[in-house]
Amino acid sequence: MTLWGFDLGFDRLTVGLFTGLTYGLLAVGLVLVYRSSRFVNFAHGAIGVFGAAVLARFATGMPYWLAFPIAIAVAGGLAAATEIGIVRRLHRRPRVIGMIATLGLSQFILVLALLVSRDSFSGTTYPKPPGLPAFSIGTTAVGSSLTAMLLLTPLLLAALAFFLRRTKYGIGIRAAADHPDAATVNGVPAPRMATLAWAVAGGIAAFSAILLTPTQGVQSIESLGPQLLLRGLAGAVIARMTSLPIAFGASIGVGVLEQILLSREGAGFVDVVLGLAILISLLRQRQGGRRDEQSAPWPRQERRAPTTAAKIGLTLLAVCGIGLAYVVSNATATILTTICGYTLVALSVILVTGIAGELSLGQFGFAGIGAAVSVQIAVLTGNMFLGVTAGCAAGALAAVLVGIPALRLRGVALGVTTLAFALATSGWLLRQPWLLGDGLDVPYPVWHDYTVSVATDYYLFALLLLGLGWWVTARLSGGGFGRLLLALRDNEEAGRALTVTAPLRKLQVYAAAGALAGLGGVVIGFSQSQLSINNFPAAASIDVVAVAVVGGLARTGGALLGSALIVGLPLLYPLGIPGQAVLTLGWLLVVLLMPDGLGGFFSTQAPRLWRRLRAVVARRFAATPAPPAAAAPAVTAGAVLAAAAAAPAGAAAPALAAAAAAAPSVTGDGVDASFAGQSTTTVSPHGLDLDPRRLWNIGRLPAEPLAPGEFFAPLLEVSGIRRSFGGVRAVQDATFTVTAGEIVGIIGPNGAGKTTLFEILAGFTAADGGVVRYQGKPVTAWTPERRAKAGLVRSFQDARLFPAMTVRENVMVAAECGNPAHPGLDVIGDDRPERAKAARADAALSAMGLGWLADRPVGELSTGTRRVVELCCLLTLRPRLLLLDEPSSGLTQADGRALGDLMLRVRAELGTTILVIEHDLPLLSRVADRLIAMDAGTVIAQGPPDEVRNHPAVVLSYLGTDEAAVARSGDLS
Known part of the structure; x- marks a missing residue:
C-alpha cells in the first residue's frame, strides 16, 4: 500500500x-x-x-x-x-x-x-x-x-x-x-x-x-x-x-x-x-515558569579598552601569523587556513553563546550555507568579492530565519532546535543542487586580477578575513550592543522592563553571528578543490562550540587558541582513537575546571607571574614595595537608602562618598547612624521642596512635570482582568483605577495574585480577559518594552538586575531609551552614543547619591542596595507610573523608613505615580494615599489606608488577629 x-x-x-x-x-x-x-x-x-x-x-x-x-x-x-x-x-x-x-x-x-x-x-x-x-x-x-x-x-x-x-x-x-x-x-x-x-x-x-x-x-x-x-x-x-x-x-x-x-x-x-x-x-x-528559567549567574565580564600590552600582543600575533606563510609548506598552509575558518565560526559562537547566552548548535550549518552560496556566486559572476559578500549575507539570512521562530525559545529549547537544524542542513539542505549537491568544483580565487593558486598565498587571504572577523567581534562585544546582549543574557525580563527590545537585539546578534559563520565557511570553501557535504558535517557544529569554550567564551582570542588545539593539533599530528579520546577528555576538563577557558586562565596567570617577577626584582634590589590598595568601603542597604533619600538637589553629594569611605567597617544591611540621621532630619515627608525639575535637571533629562490639571486624572484603568494557570485562578475580574500623582498600595496574603497582576500590567504575562488602559489608551496587547517607553515601568521582587555588570553599566542599559545602541556604529568605532549614556548614567547616580557605587558589580551588593540601584535605573526612564513589587522585602525597619522617604521624594520631585505591592502595612499607611486589598485573585477592598486595614474581609484574609503584623515597622506617626 x-x-x-x-x-x-x-x-x-x-x-x-x-x-x-x-x-x-x-x-x-x-x-x-x-x-x-x-x-x-x-x-x-x-x-x-x-x-x-x-x-x-x-x-x-x-x-x-x-x-x-x-x-x-x-x-x-x-x-x-x-x-x-x-x-x-x-x-x-x-x-x-x-x-x-x-x-x-x-x-x-x-x-x-x-x-x-x-x-x-x-x-x-x-x-x-x-x-x-x-x-x-x-x-x-x-x-x-x-x-x-x-x-x-x-x-x-x-x-x-x-x-x-x-x-x-x-x-x-x-x-x-x-x-x-x-x-x-x-x-x-x-x-x-x-x-x-x-x-x-x-x-x-x-x-x-x-x-x-x-x-x-x-x-x-x-x-x-x-x-x-x-x-x-x-x-x-x-x-x-x-x-x-x-x-x-x-x-x-x-x-x-x-x-x-x-x-x-x-x-x-x-x-x-x-x-x-x-x-x-x-x-x-506554554513558556516555562520561573523555576524552569532559573540559572546560575554568568561570571563577571570585564569590558574595557585593550591595554598597551594587549595591543602589543595582538601585533606580535599578527606578525607571526603572516610570517608563517613564508616558512611553512603548502600542506601546512592548508591546515592553517582550516584553523582560520574554524576560528571565524567559533567567533560566531562567542557572540551568540558567550555574549548573548544562547546555546546554538547550528553555527557550522550556517558556515556550510555561506560556503555553498559564495562558491556558486563566484562561479556565476567571476567576482570573488561578490562571492564573499554573498556568502556572509547567506549565513546571516539563514541565521535570522532560524532565529525568528526561536525568539520564544531560550536555553534548552534553542539548543535542541539548532541541533535539529544542524542535522537537517548536513543531511538534506546542503545536498540540494542549488547549494552543494553532489559536490562543487571550486575555482581558484581571483583577487584584483591575481589568481590565488598557491596554498600559502590563500592562507594570507584567510588571515585577512580572520582579522576582519576578529575586529567585528571585538567591536560588537565591547560596545553598547554587547552591553545589551549581556543584559538580556543575565536577566531578559529586567532588560525588557528597561525598554531593551529583546526580539530585535536577538535577531541582530543572530544575523551578526550568522555572517561570521558564513565568512568562516567562505574561508574553508575556497581552500578546497572539490567542495562537498563532507566538509560541513553536523558534528562540526559541536566541535566549534568546544573550540569556543576551550579558548574562552568571553574572549575573542580564545577562538583562535581553541581552534589551534582542537582542530589544528589533530590535523598536524594524527592522534588516532586513543589520542582523540585524550583530546576530548582534555577539553571536557577545561569546561569543568576553568570557567573562563584556557584564554582566561592564561590572561589571569600571566599578570600574576609578572607581579611575582617584579616582586623578586624589587626584593633583590631593595626596592620599596608599593603600599597595598585601600580596602573598598563596605556597602550597606541602609547607607544607600539614606543617601538616595537625602541626596541634595542641584548637585551630587560628595559628603556621602566621604562618609562611606570613613566608615568601612559597617557591614550587612544595618543603617549607619550618620546616614540614618540624614534620612530622618535632612529629608522628611513634610519638608520636601516640590520642584519637579530637580531630579530631571540633575539627570540632564527633559523635564516633564505633571500639569495642575493632570493631577487626579485617571492614569491607569484596570477593568475585569483575569488570568488562570491550569485550574488555579490567579487573578479574577480585578478592577480599579489609579489617578495621576497618587501612591497606591496593593496588599494581600501570599498567593493573592498580586505579582501576577503586576506581570499583566507590565506586559510580561498575557491576560485571559479584561482591559488595561494607560493614559486613556488600551495597552493590553502592548509588549513590556513598549509600555516602558510610554512611561509604565515596573520593578521585580528579587531586584537582581544584571549581576555581571557594574552599577554604572546597569544604569547605562536604562539610558538606552534616549541613545539606543547600533551595531553598525559599534563596528566603525563611533562612541558618541556611549559617551552620552555614560554621562547620563553618572548624572543619575549622582542625583540618587549613588556615585560612590558606580564601579561596584551589582552581583556583590546586598538586596537592599540593589533595590536602590534598580530604582535609579527605573527613574532614568522618566516613568509616569512606577510599579514597585515588594520594595521593602529584606530591609530592616529603619531601612523601610528611608525607603518611604525616597518614595515620597520621587513622587514630589518628579510627579511620578506609584503603584506598590507591599507587606509592610505601616510603611504603606505612611506613604500611600489609597490601598487595594486582594485575596484569592480578587479585589476585596480599596480606599484610604485606615479604612482598608479595618475592613472585615481584609482582617479575616490578611491580618487575622495578630497585632504584630500591624506593627511591623513600629510607630506610624
Whole structure:
C-alpha cells in the first residue's frame, strides 16, 4: 500500500513500531534526566552506546544474558558518575555550560566505546540475543533483537512504573524532581535522588542501544550521537519533557513516521521533518515558569579598552601569523587556513553563546550555507568579492530565519532546535543542487586580477578575513550592543522592563553571528578543490562550540587558541582513537575546571607571574614595595537608602562618598547612624521642596512635570482582568483605577495574585480577559518594552538586575531609551552614543547619591542596595507610573523608613505615580494615599489606608488577629 509514493505496508509499519519502541525508551530516559536536573543530557545516547560496547566485549567470554544486566549496570553507573562529577559540579555555573559539558562528554564516551569494542558500531557483527525466535513479516525479517525488544520493553516499562509509583526511592525521585527544596525539608535527599534518576536513565539508554544495534548497518559516531539523540528528543519534547507515557507514545509515532519517510526520501529528510516537529511542538507549548528559567549567574565580564600590552600582543600575533606563510609548506598552509575558518565560526559562537547566552548548535550549518552560496556566486559572476559578500549575507539570512521562530525559545529549547537544524542542513539542505549537491568544483580565487593558486598565498587571504572577523567581534562585544546582549543574557525580563527590545537585539546578534559563520565557511570553501557535504558535517557544529569554550567564551582570542588545539593539533599530528579520546577528555576538563577557558586562565596567570617577577626584582634590589590598595568601603542597604533619600538637589553629594569611605567597617544591611540621621532630619515627608525639575535637571533629562490639571486624572484603568494557570485562578475580574500623582498600595496574603497582576500590567504575562488602559489608551496587547517607553515601568521582587555588570553599566542599559545602541556604529568605532549614556548614567547616580557605587558589580551588593540601584535605573526612564513589587522585602525597619522617604521624594520631585505591592502595612499607611486589598485573585477592598486595614474581609484574609503584623515597622506617626 502506497500513498503519494510513501510505503504504508504492514511490514514497514511493523519495523517502525519496533524502532519506535527503542526511541521511546530513549525519550523516557531524557525526561527522567530533565525533570531531575532541568537540562537536556546530550550524552544520553552516547551512554547507551557505551553500555552496548560493554555487552559486545563481555559477550565474547560469558553468556549473553549474564552480560546483558552487567552492561546495563555499567551504563547506569556511568550516568550516575556524570551527574556527580559534571552536572553537580557545574550547578553554580550557567545551565548552558552544563549542556556544553554533556556535549563534550558525549564525544568522549563514543570514542571510549570504540576502544572498548568496535562491534558496537556495526550491526552485522554485534551479538544478538540468543534463545528468541526470528521470523518474517512479508519481505521484512524480524530478528531475535526485534523480538527481544517486543517482549522485554513492556516488562521494563511496567517495572519502571512500579518503581516510580510504589517504592520509596521512586517516590523520592518524583518528589525531588517536582519540589527539591520541599523534598529536602521532609528528609528526602534531593541530590541523591537526582543521581539515582540519572542512573535509571542510563540503564534504560543501554537497554535501548543493545537491542537496537543489531538491527542497524555500520554506524558512525555522528549517527550514534546527535542523530540518535534527535530521535529520542522528538518524543520527549512533544511530551513537554514532563510526561513519561506521552514521551513513549510519541516516540513510537516518530519511529513509524521515520520508516514511512525512508521509503521515499533519505535519512536527511527525516531530520528535516523531525526538526520541524520539534520546533512546532516547542512553539505551541506554554513558556516555562520561573523555576524552569532559573540559572546560575554568568561570571563577571570585564569590558574595557585593550591595554598597551594587549595591543602589543595582538601585533606580535599578527606578525607571526603572516610570517608563517613564508616558512611553512603548502600542506601546512592548508591546515592553517582550516584553523582560520574554524576560528571565524567559533567567533560566531562567542557572540551568540558567550555574549548573548544562547546555546546554538547550528553555527557550522550556517558556515556550510555561506560556503555553498559564495562558491556558486563566484562561479556565476567571476567576482570573488561578490562571492564573499554573498556568502556572509547567506549565513546571516539563514541565521535570522532560524532565529525568528526561536525568539520564544531560550536555553534548552534553542539548543535542541539548532541541533535539529544542524542535522537537517548536513543531511538534506546542503545536498540540494542549488547549494552543494553532489559536490562543487571550486575555482581558484581571483583577487584584483591575481589568481590565488598557491596554498600559502590563500592562507594570507584567510588571515585577512580572520582579522576582519576578529575586529567585528571585538567591536560588537565591547560596545553598547554587547552591553545589551549581556543584559538580556543575565536577566531578559529586567532588560525588557528597561525598554531593551529583546526580539530585535536577538535577531541582530543572530544575523551578526550568522555572517561570521558564513565568512568562516567562505574561508574553508575556497581552500578546497572539490567542495562537498563532507566538509560541513553536523558534528562540526559541536566541535566549534568546544573550540569556543576551550579558548574562552568571553574572549575573542580564545577562538583562535581553541581552534589551534582542537582542530589544528589533530590535523598536524594524527592522534588516532586513543589520542582523540585524550583530546576530548582534555577539553571536557577545561569546561569543568576553568570557567573562563584556557584564554582566561592564561590572561589571569600571566599578570600574576609578572607581579611575582617584579616582586623578586624589587626584593633583590631593595626596592620599596608599593603600599597595598585601600580596602573598598563596605556597602550597606541602609547607607544607600539614606543617601538616595537625602541626596541634595542641584548637585551630587560628595559628603556621602566621604562618609562611606570613613566608615568601612559597617557591614550587612544595618543603617549607619550618620546616614540614618540624614534620612530622618535632612529629608522628611513634610519638608520636601516640590520642584519637579530637580531630579530631571540633575539627570540632564527633559523635564516633564505633571500639569495642575493632570493631577487626579485617571492614569491607569484596570477593568475585569483575569488570568488562570491550569485550574488555579490567579487573578479574577480585578478592577480599579489609579489617578495621576497618587501612591497606591496593593496588599494581600501570599498567593493573592498580586505579582501576577503586576506581570499583566507590565506586559510580561498575557491576560485571559479584561482591559488595561494607560493614559486613556488600551495597552493590553502592548509588549513590556513598549509600555516602558510610554512611561509604565515596573520593578521585580528579587531586584537582581544584571549581576555581571557594574552599577554604572546597569544604569547605562536604562539610558538606552534616549541613545539606543547600533551595531553598525559599534563596528566603525563611533562612541558618541556611549559617551552620552555614560554621562547620563553618572548624572543619575549622582542625583540618587549613588556615585560612590558606580564601579561596584551589582552581583556583590546586598538586596537592599540593589533595590536602590534598580530604582535609579527605573527613574532614568522618566516613568509616569512606577510599579514597585515588594520594595521593602529584606530591609530592616529603619531601612523601610528611608525607603518611604525616597518614595515620597520621587513622587514630589518628579510627579511620578506609584503603584506598590507591599507587606509592610505601616510603611504603606505612611506613604500611600489609597490601598487595594486582594485575596484569592480578587479585589476585596480599596480606599484610604485606615479604612482598608479595618475592613472585615481584609482582617479575616490578611491580618487575622495578630497585632504584630500591624506593627511591623513600629510607630506610624
